[in-house]
Amino acid sequence: MRAGLGVVGMAVLAWACTGGPESLPPPTIVGIEPATLPVNAKDEALTVRFDARYSVAVDYGAEKVDARMGSGRIWVDEKEAAVTHFDPAGLAIVTVPRGLGAGAHAVRLRLDDGREAVAEEGLTLRPPGQGVVDPPISEDAGVLILTDAGPIYGDFDGGVDTSDGGETVDAGPGPDDPMREGDITAFAFDAIEGTRMSRTSFAITVRAQGPRAGHFKGSVELYASRGTVTPTKIGPCDNGVCSASIVMDAPAGNVHLNAKDSFGAAGESNTFRLEPYK
Template identity: 60%
Template sequence: MKRATFALVGWALLAWACSGSSSLPQPRILSVEPDTLLVNEKDESLTVRFEARYAVSVDYGEEKVNTRVTATGTVWVDEKEAAVTHFDPSGVVVVTVPRGLGAGAHAVKLRLDDGREAENEGTLTLKPPGKDKEADPEEEWDAGVLIAFDAGGDDAEVDAGSMEDAGTPGDAGADPDAPILAGDITGFTFDAIEGARTSRLSFTITVRAEGPRAAHFDGSVELTSSRGKVTPTKIGPCDNGVCAAIVTVDATEGPVQLSALDSYGVGGTSNSFMLNHYQ
């Protein structure tokens, strides 16, 4: 299916080349994933999907059309250039979010190597750490009121404040905002990577955390490949323990497995899938 799609793109490019136009249209940013991150989160990856047309070369003597695209480009967040870890001219670029950006909405700009640009205003939002964590003043005040008004006798104090009446800290479950500690995540599983994939062409993977606090995991995991190189080498942040990402594997033809590893050394491995040679 991917080869068929690329062929259609190639014919579209040829049609454009034969139209006689002296300029190519500007590229267009389709999406930015994820669209919300924490301020100055270290080495966070951003995937920008875009569409663009490119010039093609025609050898009239050989009667051949070269539709292979070797274009590159850069991505900017406001006025800061992001480090490109993967660029697929068919419409996917993966970058590392630059440090030093403040909280709020930021513009994302794509600049191709031929000078054409596309910019989406306010498409990436950065939030300060802990912004979504709010204390519950009612809960704290209620506990104090019960003790203050019931005080005056030992029985009243026991009725209002004993652990048996109030419940243990574990009754309500772990705090979702509490840091993930060793033992909270016991492993990672990959959704099945079905069918054969092609070297250096992107595809989507989904990695799921396992363990008592799997649903609270919002960190990142390191990716490695059993052969060759996988890009990007780090994916995240995960959402409720689920990490979805677009990756490429650059390796020779044959079976490949991907592995994920968190900061505590807990990991998991995908199923073995066949990697075809890039045509």
């Protein structure tokens, strides 16, 4: 029987024949989200989905069914993860332990009755910077003027034609020059993976795009598609990269974030799941 009371007869047979929960099959981990994270990412949430069968006891005189489900604990290698939500029907949300090194790590689930499941190499932690792709630059950083080197007669170069644009050309504004409208054309979010908890902080990264993306050191306003996000403004950004820890407060469901600068350049994150705080 899956978690719950859906097939009481099957569970009663299991309890009556075996005499205890130790004879039930072990649980099975069926999914881990996200499967890959940066090393030592702060307050990252990990969603572990599992299948489990439970014992039930029946009082025929009182016509009552007692489902013995309980809760559980999660480890990543030998480090126990803090459980923020546990549904014995098959969902656990935990905070990834700090101090784990780069590479593949085993994820272990233990139910209250002692039964365990292990997903070998269930979580991979990547070194800082690995797997991060710089956003494309949509425009040239400056104006390049091609100049004619002069006519060529046979194998002889005729020199520079004094009527062409052979002068030195400015390569464009530098990193300390003020930002102007059009220097930043959009913002891109790094993927927000897995399920997040309402009223629980998690990290985001927003990247400027445009001809002067690498010069952007300003702030970005944040908006939530549902509910609220705190803080509502992040920055100053570092060479076009804006990283911060945020907290969202909204009912359970799918959400996304939007970012916008003072000139109106904007961007939208991917859609992700938000669960209520418990």
